Amino acid sequence: MTTNADRSGPEGARVLDMLLEPASLLEATPECLVVAAADGRIVYVNGRAAALAAYTPDELHDRSVGELVATEVPVTEAAPGDVLAGTCRRRDGEEVPVEVHVGAVDGPAGRYLVVTLRDVSEVRRGEAARFEAEAKYAALVEGIPAITYIDPIDPDQASIYVSLQVTELLGISQREWLEDPYCWRRHVHPDDIDRVWDEYLEACRTGRSLSHEYRMVHEDGHVIWVSEQAMIVRNERGEPWLVQGVIFDITERKRAEEQVAYLAYHDKLTGLPNRALFEEMLELALARARRHGLGVGVLYLDLDNFKLVNDSMGHHVGDQLLVQLAERLRGCTRETDLVARQGGDEFLLLLADLERGMGPDPGEDADVAAASSVAERVREALREPFTLEGTEFYASASIGISLFPRDAQDGETLLRNADTAMYEAKRTHPGSYVVFAHGGRDPKEHLSFTTRLRHAVEQRHWVLHYQPIVDLADGSVHAVEALIRWQEPNGGLVPPGEFIPVAEELGLIEAIGDWVLGEAIRQHLAWREQGLEIPIGHNLSPRELWSPRLAERILERLREAGLGPGAITLEITESTAMTDPERTQRVLGELHAWGIPIAIDDFGTGYSSLARLKHMPVDVLKIDRMFVRDVDRDRDLAGMVRAMIQLAQSLGMLPLAEGVETPGEYVFLRSNGCRYAQGFLFGRPVPAEGIPELVRREGGLAPRLAAAR
Structure with a gap:
């Protein structure tokens, strides 16, 4: 049997015999025990210490304790009680x-060190594993774009943990959050805190998971939207113990959702409400009107010749026009009214809570007067030019009006009636407004009409009538104006006022204009064969005026026919000329330079700038019939017409009066220096075969006029 003396030598045996009995106690201890002399020589190791070092006790005897154990502070220099x-x-x-x-004990040969070694490999491995887990958790948490937190279940205690993202999301430090139990609450938006706090407390009380969205306020004052997801951690007794959660920044998502919701009810280009929101607000207005006995008005507005703007100047310019128009429309209505974009160049105006009963003018209802007043304000707003890429541009709009309960009892019918009235305005007098009247053109009829018109363009179901233009000095026929008629298969003739506005909207006007020009040239040649040289006036639509290579195309057709440029006079309306004055001036300048005569039609109905007109290369100024009618009996009209005649003469233009119907009007015009005139007094528009007789009439048309006078 091996004894202590065998393991540690005589000195060790003596020491142990003196210190402890029985010595077997040192072998039984679970600790690794080493005893060393004051100089560090090992005098004793128990079996556990030897096994830990993988030596035998004898192999370790007399070795330095420093060879066996490495510490930051040498064991021999450590004080009793130190743990290294x-x-x-x-x-x-x-x-x-x-x-x-490290311990110490006094023996016969002096002081001895008693060193206990505790293997902490498992502890270190546990610590390493815990550190690795914590590192992974920290890396995971810090990699998540969210605040991660751990709270005690007591809401009045400070958080146990919060991730670094709290600084990025809220502008506060981890320390501020952890030291202040109410830090989170102070950063929740005041409008949300009551709801959010109640939901948090309910989760803590019931142990159910938490999921909600709310707003928080950053330290710099800006507001963010967050989504909080949290779960309740229970203790070993199953009781709610901790709250572990994450707070995500969802501000961008919320903005996107708000944008989607906004665009669902608003027009992206103009920012106006769209048709969907308009219809919802219309239903609310109708419900309110029914309860309180009020009226509701719907105005349907369509820009005239907008397609021409897009085609000739580009869609980006058309978009600028729509945006500027939207701003003007807002200024034409009350704060309680609604302006919406239907789509394209169509807009809707909702006039709510209109008073009913008699209006300020006898025979006019108050709601009709109110709606008409808004329509007039819109027309007035459009009289000012739009500035598009540095160029002045004039626009007009046709407006249809429908009223509840006068015209319809529901929103759908109101909109349909307003649309019908708008087309009636566009058909009869573009740029005006029409109040819906029962018996007007039905939408189905309008669809049928446009279909028949398309067929007419394809089949060229047209005929030209010609109205004489008379020289007032002697009554002779100076020229004729070509006026198109639509000849329907049933033999009926549709006047241009019925179909030209619709053709312009449908983009058919260029094909019609091209046919008119060709037919006018053909007729001019036919009259020439009869020995007659009769200039023909041809009306250019806005779309034709702005078409590319206009002068080149017209001149080419004239040359092919062997006609000079003076054979055809091109007429454009004043409103067309002033839509884009700078561009009009360039186009007319090119035409005029080639010798093609230019006439301004319907003068006085637009908004001409005299400065612009002065520089327009125009030969003839045609005074609109609205000023000519009763000019001999209306002092105000007489003054205006005299001014127009003098204006034309001062600008080097020839004045021509339209719509002359009475001898009195003729006498007034001739005596005030008007050079030319046309109207029923001289002759209605007639087919081409009727013109030679009028031209050849002895003395022209003067004898008939002289007799009438």
């Missing part, structure tokens, strides 16, 4: 982490 971290050097070179407890 170190390693035990094994025979195979492996170093085992140990916790070193």
